[in-house]
Amino acid sequence: MTLRSISQRQRLRTFLPQNNLKIIQEAIKKIPLFLIIAVFFLSVVFSAAYAGDKDNTPNCGDAFVFSSIGDARTLVPILASDAPSSEVAGMIFNGLVKYDEELNIVGDLARSWDIEDGGCTIIFHLRKGVKWHDGAPFTAKDVKFTYEKLIDPEVPTPYSGDFKKVKTFEVLDDHTIKVAYDRPFAPALSTWGMPVMPEHILKGRDLTKTSFSRCPIGTGPYMFKKWQVGSRIDLVSNPDYFEHEPYITRFIYRVIPDSDTMFLELLTKNIDIMAMTPLQYSRLSDTRQFKKNYNKYKLVPSSYSYLGFNLSSPFFSDTRVRQAINHAVDKKEIIDGVLLGLGEELTGPFLPGSWAYDKTVAPVSFEPAKARKLLAEAGWTDKDADGIVEKDGKKFEFTILTNLGNNQRISAAQIIQKRLMEIGIKAHIRVLEWTVFINEFINKKKFDAVLLGWNLSRDPDCYDIWHSSKTGPGEFNFLGYNNPEVDLLIEEGRGTFDIEKRKDAYHRIQRIIYDDAPCLFLYAPNGLAAVNNRFSGIKPSIIGLLYNFIDWYTPKGGELYEL
Secondary structure, eight states, X not given: OHHHHHHHXXXXXXXXXXXXXXXXXXXXXXXXXXXXXXXXXXXXXXXXXXXXXXXXXXXXXEEEEEEESSOOXXXXXXXXXXXXXXXXXXXXXXXXXXXXXXXXXXXXSEEEEEEEGGGTEEEEEEOSSOXXXXXOBOOHHHHHHHHHHHTOTTSOOTTHHHHTTEEEEEEEETTEEEEEESSOOTXXXXXXXXXXXXXXXXXXXXXXXXXXXXXXXXXXXXXXXXXETTTEEEEEEOTTOXXXXXXXXXXXXXXXXXXXXXXXXXXXXXOSEEEOOHHIIIIITOSHHHHHHEEEEEEOOOEEEEEEEOTTSTTTSSHHHHHHHHHHSOHXXXXXXXXXXXXXXXXXXXXXXXXXXXXXXXXXXXXXXXXXXXXXXXXXXXXXXXXXXXXXXXXXEEEEEEETTXXXXXXXXXXXXXXXXXXXXXXXXXXXXXXXXXXXXXXXTXXXXXXXXXXXXXXXXXXXHHOXXXXXXXXXXXXXXXXXXXXXXXXXXXXXXXXXHHHHHHHHHHHHHHHHOXXXXXXXXXXXXXXXTTOBOOXXXXXXXXXXXXXXXXXXXXXXXXX
């Protein structure tokens, strides 16, 4: 209102003759002060109301088109171990708890909880009136059913370890459950963020074969509509969602296996969000037209990329060989060349910035000469002077697998390939479509080395990835890492609520794993995203962007898609 008043006064001075302006000024002086104040107050109120209705009122409607380089594999949430499956399942299902924007654990399907016995017992009080998407009521029986499936040895879930720590699980009534542990389990509360499944639909079914994996029913903010395999998944808003109906009516998950194509789709407004490459973020989007249509976000790292070795392979069973490869690859070269500096080098399985990360662990030096020496100590030498080291008559020649659509990983693999050749190791690169990569190679452990990334839990407990018991089908320790001391330290770290004791355990774990080099820790990239600026309600946080998606909206008149 103030700016509008100034503008009006400037127009008066510009267009009114001076004598008429003086007459108006004298007349204004004679108006009672209280009347001027009243008129001003009413004009502010009505102007604000009008502006809100017109410009920025939360409005149900429109569609949000999400983009990913890979399709989901399954929408059975406890089997969803890959990022695409987890992203879609996260819109359809709820856990008992979740993280807020400040990384506090808050209620989801649980409205509250009591912690007793020094942290060994949790009593969850569930929300009442929550319904599954088919209208059936959500009850404690659904939580019990999900828990039982998580610990069922016939169910190939990678998340079982956390729930096998439970001593007893009791349903006290339809909306109260009691979970007890033998001893303190630090991640206990956060583990109950695991999505809950409907007993009335899945009881008696084989979760690996059920049609539910392609047509799920949850309690979440969005309901499944259809799935065009390899192309898109369509969700619609849940009008009965217990928080409130999402303002965005449709959520469309599009599969675009190439980041360059995805960027073109963004420019033509065929998608609304994408995880950008450093080049796209820093240079290709630095145009007037892009800035007019999109907002860009630079987020703290929530994942890291690594070159993982199949530790049962004769190439990588010797620690000295893995350490040689660590010395042969210049991680700073990758960060500067591939990430354009938008990332950090890391020295272990935790993210820089995490309280579990030991900043005093120095990165391994880039020393090709030392790498060649370590290879020679392990018996790998170039006996026939052809540039490739060999041992027992076998050349050191292997294949790096990575996934289609992630140009950062492909470029990193090419730099690694070049550096390894300089020390006499010949590496081939094979790029695979995501679901084939996971189902046929990772899950079946048919690889020499893989270039992949880990999106990490907010709690630093690393049992599922690095404990030697987690090498079974569908589990996360597919590299086959086994170190008894690390196993003990992992148990120690998750077995106490004392933050300093946990920190000591994780710092020791970091040093051991970095020295063992079961993988080459490459970089933790910044999250780089672009979102169509027609959406309001976005609040970037350490947890990312989509955590409050039900509160995103398109102001009235700004919708792109009609329903």
